[in-house]
Amino acid sequence: MKRSAILFxxxxxxxxxxxxxxxxxxxxxxxxxxxxxxVVTSEFTPSPRARAASNTFGGRLSAVTAEKVDHxxxxxxxxxxxxxxxxxxxxxxxxxxxxxxxxxxxxxMTQGPVxxxxxxxxxxxxxxxxxxxxxxxxxxxxxIPFALKERREDCTHNxxxxxxxxxxxEVSSIxxxxxxxxxxxxxxxxxxLLRAAYEPGTVDGADxxxxxxxxxxxxxxxxxxxxxxxxxxxxxxxxxxxxxAEIEPxxxxxxxxxxxxxxxxxxxxxxxxxxPYCDELALPSYSTAKSVVAGFGLMLLEHEFPGAAGAFxxxxxxxxxxxxxDVTIEHALDMTTGHYEADSMHGDEDAATTGxxxxxxxxxKVDVACNGFPRKADPGTHLRYHTWDTYLAGTAxxxxxxxxxxxxxxxxxxxxxxxxxxxxGLSRLAAATRRSYDExxxxxxxxxxxxxxxxxxxxxxxxxxxDGRIDxxxxxxxxxxxxxxxxxxxxAGLVAELESIRYNNGFRTFDVSSYIGxxxxxxxxxxxxxxxxxxxxxxxxxxxxYFSDGNVTRYLTAVREAHRMRPMCDAR
Numbered sequence: 001m002k003r004s005a006i007l008f009x010x011x012x013x014x015x016x017x018x019x020x021x022x023x024x025x026x027x028x029x030x031x032x033x034x035x036x037x038x039v040v041t042s043e044f045t046p047s048p049r050a051r052a053a054s055n056t057f058g059g060r061l062s063a064v065t066a067e068k069v070d071h072x073x074x075x076x077x078x079x080x081x082x083x084x085x086x087x088x089x090x091x092x093x094x095x096x097x098x099x100x101x102x103x104x105x106x107x108x109m110t111q112g113p114v115x116x117x118x119x120x121x122x123x124x125x126x127x128x129x130x131x132x133x134x135x136x137x138x139x140x141x142x143x144i145p146f147a148l149k150e151r152r153e154d155c156t157h158n159x160x161x162x163x164x165x166x167x168x169x170e171v172s173s174i175x176x177x178x179x180x181x182x183x184x185x186x187x188x189x190x191x192x193l194l195r196a197a198y199e200p201g202t203v204d205g206a207d208x209x210x211x212x213x214x215x216x217x218x219x220x221x222x223x224x225x226x227x228x229x230x231x232x233x234x235x236x237x238x239x240x241x242x243x244x245a246e247i248e249p250x251x252x253x254x255x256x257x258x259x260x261x262x263x264x265x266x267x268x269x270x271x272x273x274x275x276p277y278c279d280e281l282a283l284p285s286y287s288t289a290k291s292v293v294a295g296f297g298l299m300l301l302e303h304e305f306p307g308a309a310g311a312f313x314x315x316x317x318x319x320x321x322x323x324x325x326d327v328t329i330e331h332a333l334d335m336t337t338g339h340y341e342a343d344s345m346h347g348d349e350d351a352a353t354t355g356x357x358x359x360x361x362x363x364x365k366v367d368v369a370c371n372g373f374p375r376k377a378d379p380g381t382h383l384r385y386h387t388w389d390t391y392l393a394g395t396a397x398x399x400x401x402x403x404x405x406x407x408x409x410x411x412x413x414x415x416x417x418x419x420x421x422x423x424x425g426l427s428r429l430a431a432a433t434r435r436s437y438d439e440x441x442x443x444x445x446x447x448x449x450x451x452x453x454x455x456x457x458x459x460x461x462x463x464x465x466x467d468g469r470i471d472x473x474x475x476x477x478x479x480x481x482x483x484x485x486x487x488x489x490x491x492a493g494l495v496a497e498l499e500s501i502r503y504n505n506g507f508r509t510f511d512v513s514s515y516i517g518x519x520x521x522x523x524x525x526x527x528x529x530x531x532x533x534x535x536x537x538x539x540x541x542x543x544x545x546y547f548s549d550g551n552v553t554r555y556l557t558a559v560r561e562a563h564r565m566r567p568m569c570d571a572r
């Protein structure tokens with residue numbers, strides 16, 4: 001028998017994996033070759049023969065991104081965005097970032113979407129890994145999960161990158177691929193090898209950044225596979241969550257179910273295999289931010305300054321004229337300002353004005369909100385879905401807070417991050433909201449957050465079992481929060497998509513009693529996002545979420561299963 005055949009048989013029996021057989025082999029990474037298609041995602045993980053890293057990374061990593069990438073394949077372009085007149089889709093933004101190593105972790109010093117001059121994309125980096133492979137000739141291998149987030153929008157395209165390095169400052173090419181996304185209207189795959197440079201050096205602030213990453217990882221809600229739900233709860237059917245009957249697997253990014261302080265999660269799939277860093281996967285918020293940013297923001301402001309919710313928009317935002325004299329911040333949060341054009345709830349959001357709002361700077365956004373629609377009704381009487389109303393509410397909240405605390409005050413940083421995000425232990429990624437691309441740096445309020453899945457689970461627990469309290473302490477306005485939870489009959493909100501769904505204080509509340517056979521109302525608090533994002537918090541202290549891009553928002557199968565596991569009829 002030939003030596004190669006013997007080696008193959010031994011490796012097959014021992015389940016070993018030759019590093020030389022990797023698509024991202026040492027030779028390929030160091031030879032300046034190309035990467036003309038995405039590879040299986042396991043290429044960005046240690047092989048069974050991997051060892052602890054023998055080199056330590058700390059310093060600046062840069063790459064040449066001005067050149068055409070090796071591979072770009074457009075899969076879906078609903079609005080015809082990829083045209084010769086709109087270049088840049090198949091180019092990466094400027095790549096020049098600092099990373100620091102801690103044991104087997106490689107930590108990016110920059111968190112959140114990185115503002116830059118690229119026409120389309122912003123980088124989002126997450127914590128990666130380092131290790132040695134036997135055939136890498138003394139170099140250490142690194143892998144970093146990252147995403148391309150659409151400039152000024154929330155579409156998120158997840159990817160992986162890898163490179164080899166040595167303490168001396170030698171570095172290989174950077175292999176990267178983008179092949180998974182949460183974006184309804186634009187989908188593609190991209191891959192390539194980038195010429196790179198590494199400048200080792202002392203990294204200012206490294207200890208603080210690493211400490212924050214370690215603290216977050218240590219305080220994540222315990223995670224188990226969704227299939228383990230049947231082991232822990234004999235009556236449970238794990239297949240009711242992330243159900244194929246409701247959500248096409250090809251459109252699903254990730255999903256999970258939270259019960260009794262355990263986070264049961266589904267796989268994070270991509271067309272090229274499971275995403276290997278699912279806990280680090282960047283998830284877009286879209287309109288879930290209307291609830292947790294604008295909604296909680298006003299509840300925090302009202303808790304600290306009673307009466308803030310009733311402050312008038314015209315007194316806080318000078319661009320809004322006489323027809324705004326009786327419109328309050330809470331009206332803007334509820335999207336019941338009385339300023340609208342379409343007769344249907346979502347008609348204005350689908351109009352051409354939407355593009356001007358999303359692509360404009362702060363002044364344009366405020367102009368659309370204040371002057372884009374006529375006054376047609378009294379405030380509080382007609383619900384019209386306007387993302388710009390939520391943006392206007394955030395603008396007014398910042399103005400109100402600055403009157404109280406000074407011109408540097410910021411309701412997102414000073415209230416949300418300090419009073420909810422940090423105490424809950426949310427990631428540093430969630431603490432970096434999208435802001436306007438100008439000197440105002442106004443939080444977008446109605447969209448623009450980026451989560452990891454642990455953030456979603458923690459926010460669901462805050463709304464559910466914690467009932468809006470932290471360590472049993474009230475941090476938000478109780479009356480506004482109780483209204484969201486369906487406890488205030490006189491403040492139920494206005495009818496939204498169905499008679500059983502009400503919109504109030506930035507949240508939807510869905511009475512599911514008729515769907516699960518209960519005689520009394522059963523309010524499920526729902527955070528929803530464009531394209532197919534749902535976070536459903538149920539009154540039996542369970543929560544179900546999924547992030548997808550198939551433009552489907554179905555979750556009653558999960559609600560019924562949660563009710564079967566733990567009845568909700570008397571849980572309110």
